[in-house]
Amino acid sequence: PVEVKMQNILTDRTSVEVNFRPKAGLPNISDRLQEQIVKNSIETAILCELYPRSSVVITIQEMQNYGGLIACAINATCAALLNSGIDMRFLLAAVNCTVDKDNELHLDPDQIERDHAKAAFTFVFDSLDKKVVSSQTTGSFTLQQFQVALDLCKAACDCIFDFYKTITSKQISKHVV
Amino acid sequence: MAKVRESPVATCEKNFLLKALSNYTRLDGRAFDEFRNIKIQFGKDWGCCYVALGQTCALAQVSSEIQQPNSARPSEGIININVELNPMAAAHFEPGRQTDMSVQINRILEKCIKDSKAVDLESLCIKVNEKVWLFRVDVNILSHEGNIVDCASIAAIAALAHYRRPDVTSDGEEIIVHTYSQRDPVPTVLHHHPICVSYAVFNEGEVLLADPTLLEENVAEAHLNIGLNAYKELCTLHLGGSTTLNQHCVIQYTEKAAKRAAEVIDFIKKSLEEDTVKRDQDEVADFSSTLFSEIQEDTVNALIGTLNTWTTQENKWKKPKQLSNIEIVENDNSVIEVVGEKAAALVPRGKDESDVWICIDEDVDDDCILIES
Numbered sequence A: 001p002v003e004v005k006m007q008n009i010l011t012d013r014t015s016v017e018v019n020f021r022p023k024a025g026l027p028n029i030s031d032r033l034q035e036q037i038v039k040n041s042i043e044t045a046i047l048c049e050l051y052p053r054s055s056v057v058i059t060i061q062e063m064q065n066y067g068g069l070i071a072c073a074i075n076a077t078c079a080a081l082l083n084s085g086i087d088m089r090f091l092l093a094a095v096n097c098t099v100d101k102d103n104e105l106h107l108d109p110d111q112i113e114r115d116h117a118k119a120a121f122t123f124v125f126d127s128l129d130k131k132v133v134s135s136q137t138t139g140s141f142t143l144q145q146f147q148v149a150l151d152l153c154k155a156a157c158d159c160i161f162d163f164y165k166t167i168t169s170k171q172i173s174k175h176v177v
Numbered sequence B: 001m002a003k004v005r006e007s008p009v010a011t012c013e014k015n016f017l018l019k020a021l022s023n024y025t026r027l028d029g030r031a032f033d034e035f036r037n038i039k040i041q042f043g044k045d046w047g048c049c050y051v052a053l054g055q056t057c058a059l060a061q062v063s064s065e066i067q068q069p070n071s072a073r074p075s076e077g078i079i080n081i082n083v084e085l086n087p088m089a090a091a092h093f094e095p096g097r098q099t100d101m102s103v104q105i106n107r108i109l110e111k112c113i114k115d116s117k118a119v120d121l122e123s124l125c126i127k128v129n130e131k132v133w134l135f136r137v138d139v140n141i142l143s144h145e146g147n148i149v150d151c152a153s154i155a156a157i158a159a160l161a162h163y164r165r166p167d168v169t170s171d172g173e174e175i176i177v178h179t180y181s182q183r184d185p186v187p188t189v190l191h192h193h194p195i196c197v198s199y200a201v202f203n204e205g206e207v208l209l210a211d212p213t214l215l216e217e218n219v220a221e222a223h224l225n226i227g228l229n230a231y232k233e234l235c236t237l238h239l240g241g242s243t244t245l246n247q248h249c250v251i252q253y254t255e256k257a258a259k260r261a262a263e264v265i266d267f268i269k270k271s272l273e274e275d276t277v278k279r280d281q282d283e284v285a286d287f288s289s290t291l292f293s294e295i296q297e298d299t300v301n302a303l304i305g306t307l308n309t310w311t312t313q314e315n316k317w318k319k320p321k322q323l324s325n326i327e328i329v330e331n332d333n334s335v336i337e338v339v340g341e342k343a344a345a346l347v348p349r350g351k352d353e354s355d356v357w358i359c360i361d362e363d364v365d366d367d368c369i370l371i372e373s
Helices: A029-045 A069-084 A111-115 A143-176 B011-022 B100-114 B148-162 B214-219 B247-280 B287-295 B299-309 B361-372
Strands: A015-021 A055-061 A092-100 A105-107 A117-126 A132-139 B038-042 B048-053 B056-067 B078-085 B125-127 B131-143 B168-170 B175-177 B195-202 B207-210 B222-228 B234-241 B335-340 B343-347
Touching (some): A029 A055, A029 A069, A029 A117, A029 A132, A055 A069, A069 A092, A069 A117, A092 A111, A092 A143, A105 A143, A111 A117, A117 A143, A132 A143, B011 B214, B048 B148, B056 B148, B078 B148, B100 B148, B100 B195, B100 B222, B131 B148, B148 B195, B148 B247, B195 B214, B195 B234, B195 B247, B207 B247, B234 B247
Parallel strands (some): A015 A055
Antiparallel strands (some): A092 A105, A092 A117, A117 A132, B038 B048, B048 B056, B056 B131, B125 B131, B195 B207, B335 B343
């Protein structure tokens, strides 16, 4: 939590500022959208009430975009927050999946799968009771497909929480030694 | 934007550094004219390059678009260099705002790369007075541990050398831009590879430190940035700060910098060759894997480990009402196997035959074809 500009000051909670930097060129409208998505998801996770009149600044730098950028950004942000020691309600895990023409689901799709995708979903889950924090969808799909995708992603999000656990414990053990 | 003030250098820290220098010692144990190690890593995209100079890291990306040329130079392409200092590098940098520092770094890089005519601008011309290529080099500083200029210049020149622009044909009237899959992309023509070598000046030019760290940079009286190419040709000479430096000193250090520049350029060329070999073998250089294993060892392995050991939860989801071709089989034993970086496949590992995935006919056919071919 750092000092905040007067215009962004919130008396009862911290203001979360997200900066998304594309790899090439200046940030544009779609990057602002990404910022908003990340911000909305992260705000629920941070215990904003603990740090009134301050702000949490998150800078996301795109390095290589081969799909699932939003999911990757949210996971990276969560790992960074975990590392920074800011109090959080829960951890977040974002999972990306697509549905192709044959109604097949692909978890964390590769380039070809993404090109043939009919719809893409990104779900964000919390670590406590694996509830959906936010969801982002593109393309057309039926309600049932949405449900199936949600369930699939929910099953996969454990893997990301496990990953957080491994990296954090590795880092701590490194510091101790 | 939030304001974070730059933390000033403590007086005792400063004195300690100066005292150490008077004993011919640097705090990180390097010799006065010793540089930090360079790492260069190219990304999957053309013209994407990550450079680490010790703890200072920069990411450069070249992008191109077609534009009208400058009316003064109708047959020349345009090149823009943009160095971005965002809060990721150091907390006191503000995003999207020009500071003295960023303007200075930008200008040094422009002098070094643009004004030295390293890129053959004439080859970027599509149609005189109407259409030329505009190259934009974005250098994002990822972490600031001193000597941004060197790091950014290496990143920019390596990215330019790595970049391939889409091929263009013209039938007199129309200009067709071919995608990468239609025609092989065209590499950038570089006449020479200029890079910057920086020194921090202490004690009125008595001590010059090569490749200064952040602390050394803050304590130094002045900075000497020398832009050179492999042929010992001087492209930039910038002395910032307030100090007196005699002529001999500048010439002597330019000589030294030339040696260093030649080494670095060799290294850039070697890395480029390695990348081409890798691409020829279809092992597309995967940025994240090598990069992150460098930054934080084993994390990627850890992820792969978790992916491998992770098993699906015991059928938490309800069976879909057979609307789709997917059939989710109750199976608590399937394993996610890593196919590539950040890609995984669900592989069923049933205890007995009844526990495996049910494949529909189409899929089976597909599988057969795959195996045969």
